[in-house]
Amino acid sequence: MIKNTIKTQALSFLLLFITCWGNLSPLAAQVQEERFSIALNSVPLIDALREVLHLSSIDLVYSRGLVENQSVVCRAKEVSIGELLRCVLEETNLDYIRSSSGTYILIQKRELESVYGDLGGGVFDADTGAPLPYANVMLVNGYGGASTNQDGLFSISTVLGGDLPVAISYIGYESVYDTVQVRPGYPNRREFFLKAKTTEFDPIVINGLMQRVPSSLLGSGEVHSDEMGRLIGVKTSDVLRGASRLAGVSIQQPIADLHIHGGAGNEHITLLDGVPVRNPVSMGRHLGAFSPLALERLTLRKTGFEARYGSQLTGVVDVQHNLSTNKAFSNAITLDPVSTNARMMGRFAGEKGSEFIVMAAARISNWGVYQDQDVRTLLTEWNAVDPLVTSFWVRDEVSSSTLQRLGGQPDVQFSDLHFGARYKINPFHQLHASLYRTTNNLSETQGIAQQGSALASSSGFVMLTQNAYSWLNWAGQLRHSWLIGSRSVLTTQFLGSSHNSTLNYQAFFEPLEPGASIGTFTDVLQQHGDSLEANIRADEANRIRELGLKVNVNHSVSSSHTLEVGLEALHVESTFNFFQPFIDLLETRPSIWQYSGYVQDTLPVGRNLVIVPGLRLTYLSRLSPIYAEPRLSIRFDGMEPGFGEYGLRIAGGLYRQFVHQYELTGYGTSTIVPNALFWLPLDGTLAPSRAYHLAFDGLWMPDTHWNIRYEMYSKWLDRLLLFDYGSVQDFEVGDSPITQRDFIVPSDGQSSGIGVGLEYAKASFVGKVSYDYSYGKQKFPGRFEDRRVTTPWNIPHQVSLDVSYQLSEQLGVESNWIQQLGRSWAFRRAYYDVFDIWDPRTQLRLPDFQNPGHDTLPAYRRLDLGLKYVWEGKGFRSQLRFVILNVFDEENIYDYSVEASQEGFSQVPRLLPGRQYSLTMRIDY
Secondary structure: OOOOOOOOOOOOHHHHHHHHHOOOOHHHHHHHHOOEEEEEEEEEHHHHHHHHHHHHOOOEEOOHHHHOOOEEEEEEEEEOHHHHHHHHHOOOOEEEEEOOOOOEEEEEHHHOOOOEEEEEEEEEEOOOOOEOOOOEEEEOOOOOEEEOOOOOEEEEEEEEOEEEEEEEEOOOEOOEEEEEEEOOOOEEEEEEEEOEOOOOOOOOEEOOEEOOOHHHHOOEEEEEHHHHOOOOOOOOOOHHHHHHHOOOEEEOOOOOOEEEOOOOOOOEEEEEOOEEOOOOEEOOOOEEOOOHHHEEEEEEEOOOOOHHHOOOOOEEEEEEEOOOOOOOEEEEEEEOOOEEEEEEEEEEEOHHHOEEEEEEEEEEEOOOOOOOHHHHHHHHHHOOOOHHHHHHHHOOOOOOOOEEEEEEEEEEEEEEEEEEEEEEEEOOEEEEEEEEEEEEEEEEEEEEEEEOOOOOOOOEEEEEEEEEEEEEEEEEEEEEEEEEOOOEEEEEEEEEEEEEEEEEEEEEEEEOOOOOOOOOHHHHHHHHHHHHHHOOEEEEEEEEEEEEEEEEEEEEEEOOEEEEEEEEEEEEEEEEEEEEOOEEEEEEOOEEEEEEEEEEEEEEEOOOEEEEEEEEEEEEOOEEEEEEEEEEEEEEEEEEOOOEEEEEEEEEEEEEEOEEEEEEEOOOOOOOOOEEEEEEEOOOOOOOEEEEEEEEEEEEEOOOOEEEEEEEEEEEEEEEEEEOOOHHHHOOOOOOOOOHHHOEEEEEEEEEEEEEEEEEEOOOEEEEEEEEEEEEEEEOOOOHHHOEEEOOOOOOEEEEEEEEEEOOOOEEEEEEEEEEEOOOOOEOHHHHHOHHHHOOOOOOOOOOOOOHHHOOOOOEEEEEEEEEEEEEEOOEEEEEEEEEEOOOOOOOEEEEEEEEEOOEEEEEEEEOOOOEEEEEEEEEO
């Protein structure tokens, strides 16, 4: 019987011979043992093939066009089927190969040299169609494969033609094992769809072959949209606080600055769809700046990150907009005590596989309608008057016991707008656009008074202060991603961002005459409110704008060799103005072009080892040298029967930073924002910061439910650029020009640490326990006798426990417990940063602020408990979450103030929030 089939192209004889040699079925072996005889003289080839099929009953596949107009001369006696076919085809331009199923395939002889093909495609969510970035696509027969790019596209070249078994995996999704037919000379493209699962880490085991999954989970971590919405120590969802749930990351309450592997808050960058977002916080770093409904995932790149992820001293926080939906239209609303969030999303299908998805989300403060008492108390306590600083301002001794807070007017206003769209021209050609805008305004006017004074001429004082902090951010991008043929993926992105911030502190002080009454806060405000503008003040203003173009090509050189090349051009301009009572004026306006390029290779060595070398080169328009950043990571995977799967990673290299974030410590009598941040590109008078990384990570997955992580890192920061408080006190109006060398000085430091974590996950239960140890020291310009001292953000010991249990389909409970030990820098930062330089009163007996590492705080402990109830109706899903924050009402101390006198001093603690309650409602429809 002759089987009619589709046209075929050249396939590899060598591949099929090796692959099928040990896998021939008994039936096939029996056929080969049979012997055949034939005699043909000038017979049409198609008739000769019919005779072969009549004799042997084999499966034969060929294209009718290949056998037309050809004749055969063949005489053979007692030969095997292979020898029979060779005899029949000897005088033709054809040859044959045999597949693993036993089928014989006729091909042209001239195509035997072209038996390799290329495979390209995309990996997508099975429900929503959303691309899955950095998913693993691995070859099963042999080694090699690729990872998808940020738009879910991949390419693998020079794979042997024929049926190609592949394994596709992605964190949080069920792995897929499939077979793809690769035809040489054709643009072989394939879509793979993965379904989400509840168990986060499920190893891929295919015929005993582990497909390099464990090591790909090392060096980074992810937080998905559902985790972003969870409350962690605050009254509203905070996207960046969600990153603190990842190993090696810590935050200091209530300031939500992330510290990645012991690094400072200014050593990493936050990207939204690849665009830098400066100062991504709101309400003075008490709450987050992004709407959780607008975001899909947060990915954190830690010590030893690869060349493709840019130039930063510590790490990269990469946040992606949410463009995933399986409905034509979907909406969501969230209401919590502090904010209201809303999101709308639409999905429109076109012709030939095209698709358009659009999303718009907004968040707005509830302060104008409802002022949450816990938040109001938090801001009031956080903005409490410092007695020691106040004594410097009023030039008199101030005691917390005699200070009287007359009242205050806090104001909290913020809003976020998110827009995102993805146009899928076809599954392998996509356009992505997004836009983000946020405004934040935080202020408080308060009155304080003290009865009694050390001054003979006064019986006390009355004081009005006003703290105001505001900023406006926007960020936008347009990205084009295209699978060219089946070997290359081209990505082009235009991006832009802007940050504008202002910080203003004003104070009015008036001594009280003997017998004078203080009055109420309203009385004082009416009487002296206008005087604030004309009295003691401090101002800081910063604007930074960034515009850029990025081009990236991911090219598959062979099935086991992927080369990635990227080029970037970025223009950064900034203005910074700074004025305080001890400083006349500081103003600078740097502007720079930054050109960067990188190359990164992915080289599998055998089945278990992957080597990823990379190099970044950067040229700055105001600095002559080209700055190189070589990097290398090595990953190893293994699997042992009875032991499970494991992965190891060692990575490191040289890391630089070209746009620097600095901070100014607030030293007003009250500081609603303790540290004002500002950003400057290099102006050509200073070389960039530099750090060396070394990381060793391990992951062991004994079965589908358990995983154990280990992290060890060391970073040597041999060049850090820091703000020098001492140098700026001599500035005068008219000094020109002021360069960064005048107020920024180089320093150095180091940090290291280890972390271990254990996780158990099932469909209804997830439990995580982790321990992190960190060590960090650094020099601070002009202070502490130029010794290296413990860094203020260092948390030597941190233990955390997360448990969530689904009692039923509707009801679930969750808890988070954390304990931090060994915190130092116990006093207010102003004491360490400026008092030893600008202390106008030397007669007071003050503590020694020269050893901040010895000034320790008590242990920090907090337990949060939550109850979640979900119910679904026709076309909608509702969720209620009730959370008790700080269940045991722990009196955790953030820092100490000092009240001084001629007799000595005493410590006044500033407490973090006690027990609080929060109720959040979300509706999806």
